[in-house]
Amino acid sequence: MIYIIPLLLSYSLMAKVSAKWLGVGTILLWDEHQTLMFDPSFTTPGIFQMMGLEKFASNSGLVKQILKDHHPNKIDGIFITHSHYDHVIDAPEVARQTGATLYADRSVRRIAEAYHDPRIKIQDLKVTQVGKFKVTPYPRKHSQIFQLFDFLPGEVPKDFNFNYYDYKVGETWIYLVEHADGNILIDDSSGSRLALPEKKIRVIFQGIANRRDDQEILEGLVKTFSPEIFIPIHFDNFLRSYPDRKGSSLPFIKFESLEQVFKDQQREIRFLKPVAGEVVELF
Ligand SMILES: [Zn+2]
Numbered sequence: 264m265i266y267i268i269p270l271l272l273s274y275s276l277m278a279k280v281s282a283k284w285l286g287v288g289t290i291l292l293w294d295e296h297q298t299l300m301f302d303p304s305f306t307t308p309g310i311f312q313m314m315g316l317e318k319f320a321s322n323s324g325l326v327k328q329i330l331k332d333h334h335p336n337k338i339d340g341i342f343i344t345h346s347h348y349d350h351v352i353d354a355p356e357v358a359r360q361t362g363a364t365l366y367a368d369r370s371v372r373r374i375a376e377a378y379h380d381p382r383i384k385i386q387d388l389k390v391t392q393v394g395k396f397k398v399t400p401y402p403r404k405h406s407q408i409f410q411l412f413d414f415l416p417g418e419v420p421k422d423f424n425f426n427y428y429d430y431k432v433g434e435t436w437i438y439l440v441e442h443a444d445g446n447i448l449i450d451d452s453s454g455s456r457l458a459l460p461e462k463k464i465r466v467i468f469q470g471i472a473n474r475r476d477d478q479e480i481l482e483g484l485v486k487t488f489s490p491e492i493f494i495p496i497h498f499d500n501f502l503r504s505y506p507d508r509k510g511s512s513l514p515f516i517k518f519e520s521l522e523q524v525f526k527d528q529q530r531e532i533r534f535l536k537p538v539a540g541e542v543v544e545l546f
Contacts, residue, residue, distance in 0.1 A: 279445075
């Protein structure tokens with residue numbers, strides 16, 4: 264008995280759900296049994312690929328190395344916020360290498376099926392239970408680049424063949440991840456308030472690259488849900504190749520101003536700037 268008490272104590276102190284940000288919008292989320300991955304994006308395009316002269320597909324060797332370095336045990340489900348390359352590029356390859364199911368809308372499915380590999384398990388994106396995680400996608404509008412234009416609008420074409428310009432936005436999703444120990448929102452855009460169910464949200468992951476200004480972030484999900492933790496993502500320079508992008512920032516990101524706005528106006532919310540590859544215990 265004397266041995267069991269400290270064991271029980273240490274178990275109860277352990278985080279039930281942890282996360283790891285791996286750059287851009289890539290998030291690993293896990294509890295003691297299951298692991299989810301959002302927006303796996305490690306491969307960067309070269310100049311000829313950006314000119315549409317060479318095919319742009321996942322770098323399988325890079326994915327293998329990153330999975331070896333970072334995933335806690337296995338990956339069960341992969342979810343994608345939209346099909347721009349910097350959110351979807353490595354999803355089929357992670358699915359192939361880990362056996363995870365890729366939950367795909369039509370655009371994501373067209374990209375994954377272009378690999379013609381039966382080891383890539385694809386299921387339609389819908390409300391999905393993965394162990395204790397219930398994942399619900401809600402549609403949202405992708406924010407405009409510099410509030411000026413929509414980047415690669417439309418669907419990924421039926422005859423997708425790895426052209427850089429065919430990684431079109433497709434549909435954009437925000438994910439509600441419900442778990443017995445707390446709920447999480449994963450949103451890679453900012454802007455427009457959304458019709459989301461009234462739930463207690465403990466953690467928000469939000470892309471900040473395309474925000475109009477800092478108030479837009481506050482007035483959106485933050486004030487609606489008053490989470491305990493706000494974790495900004497998609498602020499690193501995704502044009503740099505992996506792992507050089509670690510610790511980088513997009514040139515226009517103005518990170519400190521957002522952090523200050525939280526300090527001034529949302530003191531009770533923990534503003535947590537993630538470090539790529541480091542574990543964050545959520546709750
Ligand atoms: Zn995008």
